[in-house]
Amino acid sequence: MKKRTARMVSLVLTLALCATGCGKKSDEGKETSATTNPTATQSASNDSTSSADTGATEGEQKYPEFLTVDVFANESNYEGIETGWFAKIVKDKFNMELNIISPNVSGGGDTLFTTRSAAGDLGDIVIIGCENDRLKDTVTAGLLYDMTDLVAGSETMSQYTEAIAKVKGLVGEDKVYAMPKTVSSQNAAEPSETTDLGFGAFIRWDYYQELGCPELNTLEDILPVMKQMQDAHPTSDSGNPAYAFSLFKDWDGNMMNLGEQPARMYGYNETGFVLHKVDGSDYDSIIDSDSIYVRGLKFFFEANQLGILDPESTTQNWDTLWNKYVDGAVMFSPWSWQGPSAYNTTENTEAGKGIKYVPIKDTQIISTGGSPAGVQVVIGIGSKAEDPQRMFDFIEWLYSPEGVLANCSPDSGAAGPEGLTWELVDGECKLTDFGKQAFANPDTVVPDEWGGGTWRDGASALNYKAVLDTDINPETGVSYSYKMWDSYISENSNPVDKSWSEKYGVDTMIELVMKDNNYVVEAGTSYIAPGESSDITALRNQCKSKIVDYSWRMCFAKDEAEFESLLTEMQETVKSLGYDDVLAYDMQCAQDKDAARAEAKNASK
Amino acid sequence: MAKAKAEKVPQQAVRKKKEKGIPEKYRLFLIALPFLVLVFIFSYLPLYGWRYAFYDYKPPLKLSQCDYVGFKWFTMLFRNKGWVTQIVNVLKNTFAMSGLGILVSVLPVAFAIFLSEIKCKWAKNLIQTLTTLPNFISWVIVYSVAFSLFSTTGMVNSVLTDLGVISAPISFLDSPDHVWLKMCLWGVWKGVGWSSIMYLAAISSCDQELYEAARVDGAGRFRLMWHITLPQLLPTYFVLLMLSVANILSNGMEQYYVFANAFNKDKIQVLDYYVYTISMGGGNTYSLGVAIGILKSIVSVTLLFIVNKISKKVRGESIV
Numbered sequence: 048m049k050k051r052t053a054r055m056v057s058l059v060l061t062l063a064l065c066a067t068g069c070g071k072k073s074d075e076g077k078e079t080s081a082t083t084n085p086t087a088t089q090s091a092s093n094d095s096t097s098s099a100d101t102g103a104t105e106g107e108q109k110y111p112e113f114l115t116v117d118v119f120a121n122e123s124n125y126e127g128i129e130t131g132w133f134a135k136i137v138k139d140k141f142n143m144e145l146n147i148i149s150p151n152v153s154g155g156g157d158t159l160f161t162t163r164s165a166a167g168d169l170g171d172i173v174i175i176g177c178e179n180d181r182l183k184d185t186v187t188a189g190l191l192y193d194m195t196d197l198v199a200g201s202e203t204m205s206q207y208t209e210a211i212a213k214v215k216g217l218v219g220e221d222k223v224y225a226m227p228k229t230v231s232s233q234n235a236a237e238p239s240e241t242t243d244l245g246f247g248a249f250i251r252w253d254y255y256q257e258l259g260c261p262e263l264n265t266l267e268d269i270l271p272v273m274k275q276m277q278d279a280h281p282t283s284d285s286g287n288p289a290y291a292f293s294l295f296k297d298w299d300g301n302m303m304n305l306g307e308q309p310a311r312m313y314g315y316n317e318t319g320f321v322l323h324k325v326d327g328s329d330y331d332s333i334i335d336s337d338s339i340y341v342r343g344l345k346f347f348f349e350a351n352q353l354g355i356l357d358p359e360s361t362t363q364n365w366d367t368l369w370n371k372y373v374d375g376a377v378m379f380s381p382w383s384w385q386g387p388s389a390y391n392t393t394e395n396t397e398a399g400k401g402i403k404y405v406p407i408k409d410t411q412i413i414s415t416g417g418s419p420a421g422v423q424v425v426i427g428i429g430s431k432a433e434d435p436q437r438m439f440d441f442i443e444w445l446y447s448p449e450g451v452l453a454n455c456s457p458d459s460g461a462a463g464p465e466g467l468t469w470e471l472v473d474g475e476c477k478l479t480d481f482g483k484q485a486f487a488n489p490d491t492v493v494p495d496e497w498g499g500g501t502w503r504d505g506a507s508a509l510n511y512k513a514v515l516d517t518d519i520n521p522e523t524g525v526s527y528s529y530k531m532w533d534s535y536i537s538e539n540s541n542p543v544d545k546s547w548s549e550k551y552g553v554d555t556m557i558e559l560v561m562k563d564n565n566y567v568v569e570a571g572t573s574y575i576a577p578g579e580s581s582d583i584t585a586l587r588n589q590c591k592s593k594i595v596d597y598s599w600r601m602c603f604a605k606d607e608a609e610f611e612s613l614l615t616e617m618q619e620t621v622k623s624l625g626y627d628d629v630l631a632y633d634m635q636c637a638q639d640k641d642a643a644r645a646e647a648k649n650a651s652k
Numbered sequence: 653m654a655k656a657k658a659e660k661v662p663q664q665a666v667r668k669k670k671e672k673g674i675p676e677k678y679r680l681f682l683i684a685l686p687f688l689v690l691v692f693i694f695s696y697l698p699l700y701g702w703r704y705a706f707y708d709y710k711p712p713l714k715l716s717q718c719d720y721v722g723f724k725w726f727t728m729l730f731r732n733k734g735w736v737t738q739i740v741n742v743l744k745n746t747f748a749m750s751g752l753g754i755l756v757s758v759l760p761v762a763f764a765i766f767l768s769e770i771k772c773k774w775a776k777n778l779i780q781t782l783t784t785l786p787n788f789i790s791w792v793i794v795y796s797v798a799f800s801l802f803s804t805t806g807m808v809n810s811v812l813t814d815l816g817v818i819s820a821p822i823s824f825l826d827s828p829d830h831v832w833l834k835m836c837l838w839g840v841w842k843g844v845g846w847s848s849i850m851y852l853a854a855i856s857s858c859d860q861e862l863y864e865a866a867r868v869d870g871a872g873r874f875r876l877m878w879h880i881t882l883p884q885l886l887p888t889y890f891v892l893l894m895l896s897v898a899n900i901l902s903n904g905m906e907q908y909y910v911f912a913n914a915f916n917k918d919k920i921q922v923l924d925y926y927v928y929t930i931s932m933g934g935g936n937t938y939s940l941g942v943a944i945g946i947l948k949s950i951v952s953v954t955l956l957f958i959v960n961k962i963s964k965k966v967r968g969e970s971i972v
Contacts, residue, residue: 157932161936165711184710184711359804361915362804581939584936584937588937589734596914596917600915623733624735625734
């Protein structure tokens with residue numbers, strides 16, 4: 048009997064121990080969040096002492112009650128309470144903190160959106176996409192707050208008439224429930240990018256120069272060049288194996304995302320299973336043997352045959368790949384915001400190493416035109432928000448010049464808060480010393496009076512650009528983006544940029560593609576595909592997972608024969624699943640979209 | 653002692669009085685009630701969710717705002733050749749994996765018998781602990797271990813390349829070859845120790861007199877195992893076997909979910925994983941997912957009854 052009780056006691060004790068073990072863990076979590084917080088609270092207290100004469104911050108005077116605001120941020124890549132310099136600005140202005148809820152971090156696709164909307168409360172502030180009738184459905188489900196009157200009464204917001212008209216159209220009511228992302232007052236038919244287009248062939252510039260900058264006539268000409276490069280430089284900066292190409296699968300949707308990228312270099316964009324030229328001149332069903340998509344797959348297949356495609360491509364994710372770029376383990380990137388952003392640090396470029404755009408003669412790279420009505424993402428107020436007025440004030444601030452500047456990403460785009468990263472000197476905008484340092488190295492520590500912490504960690508985690516950053520700031524007369532400021536362009540140059548400019552005789556990629564006529568503008572429109580029926584959705588999901596799987600297998604096929612047989616197999620499989628029904632629907636949408644684009648182009652002329 | 657007895661008497665009187673208050677049958681029912689509530693909440697209440705299969709459910713709309721579509725989703729599964737081929741393929745994988753699982757279900761029995769023969773106590777405990785532990789490691793972690801061992805740049809490939817055995821890395825994880833077998837082996841590694849616990853318990857309750865009698869008759873160690881231990885384990889084994897046959901359609905999804913990739917998807921997609929992909933894993937066709945789930949439940953219940961019938965006929969006792 049005694050033994051048994053002794054055993055029971057020991058069992059209870061072990062369980063208790065486990066429980067305390069678990070408890071400690073969560074405590075630790077709290078502690079770390081608390082340790083990141085002191086900078087904020089400390090600086091807040093600093094601030095309150097500095098503004099001791101007024102007694103409280105602007106936010107505290109206006110909004111006496113402190114709020115923690117849940118933000119359902121569809122685009123964010125951070126989850127938790129926002130800390131650092133941006134959080135301090137928000138705290139000072141609105142007396143609130145942002146608790147970011149991010150589906151990207153939680154994973155599982157739409158699951159978080161679904162469960163939260165089933166619970167009837169998405170958050171106090173809601174940022175969602177609006178494809179496939181989503182905005183309309185969210186409104187119907189009663190999850191968004193009607194902000195028609197608030198918008199009408201706001202000078203900042205009411206100027207975006209086209210954007211307002213667009214969201215009204217999306218909901219099908221004469222009410223405003225949300226505002227679109229990236230509104231702009233620029234011409235829809237002109238490139239809206241600052242210096243680089245989003246897509247293109249971005250290649251290790253120093254290696255390319257070593258080979259004597261061979262001329263590239265078409266996409267496939269890159270392959271032998273990249274092969275030579277990899278043979279000459281088989282290892283990365285840290286001594287790991289380096290590859291010309293490396294892929295990842297996180298963004299696979301209707302098709303394999305990386306396989307689709309070459310199409311972007313030839314002016315094709317995606318509408319479901321259709322890749323269509325943005326000027327409306329060509330429509331490809333992606334599974335056709337002669338489609339631009341299959342050409343992309345073939346391109347990576349040939350790369351793999353040459354041994355210049357990273358075998359880890361099949362299993363790695365975006366983060367792993369990013370670190371490879373940082374390490375110089377990958378020599379090609381299809382995006383200006385991937386390879387160049389990761390590798391072209393001050394340290395590397397000073398040493399003459401960098402990834403730069405290299406022109407291919409027959410390409411027509413997609414450039415995004417300005418879109419007055421914004422893109423397919425919107426911001427709104429949750430129907431259960433505690434203080435809708437304050438939520439609206441915050442959203443309005445995001446669309447105001449001050450908000451656009453502060454709500455910047457840490458390594459590009461808008462210039463950040465005035466006085467910290469930039470200042471007006473004799474009427475001209477100039478980056479401060481801190482600004483130059485921070486944009487070159489986002490891990491720079493922010494001064495304590497601005498909230499401390501690093502520049503990167505403190506930047507806004509919303510990942511929501513309210514206004515296009517190449518738009519002109521009415522308060523300074525120059526763009527929000529510092530990269531277009533004369534002061535920045537004249538001061539900022541390094542050996543890599545210099546040699547690139549010398550070779551091509553221009554300063555930026557935009558100028559080069561314009562000179563060579565290697566671009567095509569995707570005119571900004573307010574067109575959004577109508578919601579698709581659930582039948583189409585069900586068919587599409589079956590087909591797309593097959594297409595994605597087969598695409599990967601084709602890229603890594605043993606030989607040409609296997610590639611071809613997989614292609615045929617894919618075509619047969621998806622067709623038997625009902626691919627043609629989906630294609631017919633997508634084709635219609637693509638044509639409607641192009642019609643809208645043509646209209647926007649004409650309107651802007 | 654006498655004092656204690658004296659105190660007990662009035663207590664008993666009180667108890668009798670109380671028994672008068674609530675009759676025995678209700679008392680027993682009340683004791684069982686919490687468990688009935690649990691079963692109701694976790695096993696029957698979810699059935700209410702089956703109604704989603706008959707609507708065109710599209711979040712974030714509430715179900716009441718969606719259209720009623722009747723049996724549309726059920727017929728969709730059979731609407732064309734592609735879908736049927738796909739479902740057949742999924743069922744093939746499901747049966748193959750479950751079948752392999754049933755085939756290797758003798759391993760825990762053998763393991764338990766051999767383990768119980770180890771006389772050195774600490775070695776026995778050590779082995780048992782080490783083999784039970786994997787059961788508590790989640791599949792995600794198992795995969796990350798598998799990944800660092802078997803990926804193209806993993807330990808096995810690096811060692812083999814360094815030794816000069818192979819020139820190009822072998823893709824263990826992303827190849828469509830022997831997927832069923834590989835999955836089965838991972839399952840065995842994870843589960844064998846855990847499943848043997850029940851047999852070990854059965855062995856410890858074996859009648860020792862049988863062993864003594866057999867020994868007197870001159871039986872050796874292996875004879876004892878074969879003629880005494882094994883027959884005593886068989887009833888337990890059969891009950892578990894029947895249950896796993898009834899459960900043949902549900903082999904879980906975590907394992908297949910973490911190991912799946914573009915290269916082995918055709919061989920690894922089992923029913924549970926397929927339902928997950930359709931409803932949540934990017935598919936978002938919840939209604940269709942629920943419909944397949946319903947079909948699965950119906951088939952499983954039918955299987956259970958068939959197996960029960962067989963069991964009654966063959967062994968003379970039912971299992972449910």
